[in-house]
Amino acid sequence: xxxxxxxRVIGLIEASLGDTEPPVVDRLKERDPDxxxxxxxxxxxxxxxxxxxxxxxxxxxxxxxxPEGILALTEEEISRAIYPVGFYRHxxxxxxxxxxxxxxxxxxxxPADMEKLLSLPGVGRKTANLVLAQGxxxxxxxxxxxxxxxxxxxxxxxxxxxxxxxxxxxxHLPRRFWKVINxxxxxFGRTVCLPVSPHCSRCPVVPLCERVGVTRSR
DNA sequence: AAAACGGGGGC
DNA sequence: GCCCCAGTTTT
Numbered sequence: 556x557x558x559x560x561x562x563r564v565i566g567l568i569e570a571s572l573g574d575t576e577p578p579v580v581d582r583l584k585e586r587d588p589d590x591x592x593x594x595x596x597x598x599x600x601x602x603x604x605x606x607x608x609x610x611x612x613x614x615x616x617x618x619x620x621x622p623e624g625i626l627a628l629t630e631e632e633i634s635r636a637i638y639p640v641g642f643y644r645h646x647x648x649x650x651x652x653x654x655x656x657x658x659x660x661x662x663x664x665x666p667a668d669m670e671k672l673l674s675l676p677g678v679g680r681k682t683a684n685l686v687l688a689q690g691x692x693x694x695x696x697x698x699x700x701x702x703x704x705x706x707x708x709x710x711x712x713x714x715x716x717x718x719x720x721x722x723x724x725x726x727h728l729p730r731r732f733w734k735v736i737n738x739x740x741x742x743f744g745r746t747v748c749l750p751v752s753p754h755c756s757r758c759p760v761v762p763l764c765e766r767v768g769v770t771r772s773r
Numbered sequence: 774a775a776a777a778c779g780g781g782g783g784c
Numbered sequence: 785g786c787c788c789c790a791g792t793t794t795t
Contacts, residue, residue, distance in 0.1 A: 578779060602778050604793080641778090641791030649781095679781050699779040715785090717780090741779055750777085 556711035556727040564709065564763050565732050568743045571759040578741040579605045580689055583612060590665040590690030591657075592616060595625075597682045598650055603640045611637040622654035622663050649677035667691040680718060688734035696724050697737040701744030708748065710765030 576582075583596050595615070600608040615636045619625045625633070633650060634643040653675050657663055665686065666672060672683035680698070687695035698706075698721040706712055712723045728736065740748075747754045755767050 580779085597779085600778090601780055603791090604778050607778085607792080639792055641793095642789080643791075645790070677781065681780060685779085697779085701779055737779080744779085 556723055558727050558729060560763060561711060561724075561727055562729055562732070564760050565728075565736060565739065567759045567763070568739055569735075571747075572739065572742055575742045575746055576605075577738050579608045579612070580685060581738045582609065584689045587616075588690070589620070590667070590686055591622065592620060593690040594653070594665055594678075594682070594686050595650060597685050598653065598677055599637060599640055599646065601646070602642065607640055611640045622657045625654045626651060626658065652676040653678070665690065667693065669695075680721065684721075685737065688737065692734065694730050694733040696721050696728065696733050698724070699737065699741065700750075701741045701748075702737055704750060705740050705744055705748050708753075708764070708766045708769060709760070 579600055580593055580596050584593060592612075596608065596612040599611050599615070603611075615625075615633065618632070618636055619628060628636075630644070630647040630651060633647040637643070637646065640646065656675050657665065660674075661671065667687065667690075669683055669687065672678055672686060673680070678686075684695040684697035685699075687693040688697055698717045702724075703717045703720050706720050706724065707714070711727075712720050714720060714723075724733075724736070744750075747758050748760075750771075752770055755761060755764075758764070758767075761767050
């Protein structure tokens with residue numbers, strides 16, 4: 556991977572997106588940049604489609620917008636509010652557990668610190684980095700399945716481990732792109748660089764891609 | 774019936 | 785690294 560080349564790629568993708576819908580968390584952030592809401596919305600979005608996540612987040616946030624508020628709800632009430640995201644027991648329990656930890660260890664506030672975020676139940680690197688980038692405006696690199704797939708497919712890394720993709724990006728991606736690369740590549744990955752049968756014929760990055768015409772994930 | 778949906782944890 | 789998790793919509 557080469558710094559100038561990756562910059563060009565991101566620039567081309569950014570320019571080509573036009574009015575493509577950004578991912579949920581990026582949209583919710585426009586409405587309310589509260590890191591806590593971004594954290595909860597990210598937990599909801601786990602393996603769930605964006606439109607569903609957005610409605611679920613709105614319904615849940617109409618009931619409560621703070622750890623204390625959410626802890627006042629039962630798992631049953633949370634499950635009902637977030638229908639139909641799926642994984643109810645798991646998600647409702649995780650959300651309450653996160654709120655409990657926030658109250659007990661972090662004074663009810665979301666920490667702006669990777670290690671502390673990772674200490675929360677149900678929070679891994681993807682979630683932590685998204686909260687740092689979108690919730691705290693920090694230059695964090697959030698690698699989800701889209702970012703991972705696309706960076707691998709471009710031929711810039713060759714690994715099955717998202718943390719290695721993240722490390723490579725930290726070395727080669729100019730800092731100004733760090734907190735936006737996730738939103739850009741998710742939008743790009745949903746519309747053009749699909750997991751299977753990507754639309755290479757209308758892809759702006761073809762000249763810089765080493766795997767034009769692939770039909771599977773990488 | 775199977776795949777897809779912006780992972781995480783436990784071992 | 786591998787396996788498990790567990791719900792709904794879409795194909």
